Amino acid sequence: MDATWFGFAAATLTTVSFLPQVWRTLRTRDTKSISLWMYALFTLGVLCWLVYGIYLQDLPMMLANGATGIMASLVLGLKIKHG
Amino acid sequence: MDATWFGFAAATLTTVSFLPQVWRTLRTRDTKSISLWMYALFTLGVLCWLVYGIYLQDLPMMLANGATGIMASLVLGLKIKHG
Numbered sequence: 001m002d003a004t005w006f007g008f009a010a011a012t013l014t015t016v017s018f019l020p021q022v023w024r025t026l027r028t029r030d031t032k033s034i035s036l037w038m039y040a041l042f043t044l045g046v047l048c049w050l051v052y053g054i055y056l057q058d059l060p061m062m063l064a065n066g067a068t069g070i071m072a073s074l075v076l077g078l079k080i081k082h083g
Numbered sequence: 084m085d086a087t088w089f090g091f092a093a094a095t096l097t098t099v100s101f102l103p104q105v106w107r108t109l110r111t112r113d114t115k116s117i118s119l120w121m122y123a124l125f126t127l128g129v130l131c132w133l134v135y136g137i138y139l140q141d142l143p144m145m146l147a148n149g150a151t152g153i154m155a156s157l158v159l160g161l162k163i164k165h166g
Contacts, residue, residue, distance in 0.1 A: 003134075003135065003138040006131045006132075006134045006135040006138065007131075007132075007135045009128070009131045010128050010129070010131035010132040010134075010135055011128075012128070013124050013125070013127050013128025013131060014124075014125055014128035014129060014132065015128075016124060017120070017121050017122075017123075017124035017125035017128055018121060018125075019121075020118040020119075020120035020121050020124070021117075021118040021120075021121035023118075024116070024118045024121075025116065025118075028116065030115065030116040031116050032113065032115065032116050033107070033108065033111065033113040033114050033115050033116040033117050034104075034116050034117060035103040035104040035106075035107045035108075036103075037100070037103035037104075038100045038101060038102075038103050038104035038107075039100075040100075041096050041097075041099060041100035041103070042096070042097055042100035042101075044096050045092070045093050045094075045095070045096025045097035045098075045100060046093075046097060048089050048090075048092045048093035048096060049089075049090075049093040049097065051086075051089045051093075052086065052089040052090045052093055055086040055089065
């Protein structure tokens with residue numbers, strides 16, 4: 001098996017993983033056990049990955065971090081709103 | 084400014100971001116608003132990044148994903164335990 005598939009699986013899993021969190025948070029509006037600092041730092045970090053991906057002109061980095069950035073921002077916004 | 088710094092900032096931020104979540108969850112044992120599926124898929128994804136980093140013999144990938152993997156597993160374990 002080509003090891004590159006681990007890279008594709010990794011990128012897909014870490015990106016897609018935020019979907020169930022977004023869905024749960026939108027549905028319940030419950031953000032009590034979620035750390036504000038985690039989502040603040042993580043969203044900023046993903047934004048840096050996106051900038052770095054644009055600099056490298058790397059499409060998978062741009063797509064994965066663009067999608068993750070949108071989802072992490074949503075959870076961050078809901079955390080700020082609902083506390 | 085060298086754009087590589089965006090890469091370092093990105094790796095540091097997305098790794099370090101899990102610390103406040105681990106700390107909060109260990110302290111409160113409250114995992115109600117955290118998605119089990121998010122942490123299951125994310126931990127598996129980080130494990131794939133780690134394997135891919137080992138394959139590429141890339142030390143930053145190994146270190147960042149090793150650290151993130153430990154923290155994400157901790158949150159996942161606490162979620163499974165406390166529901």
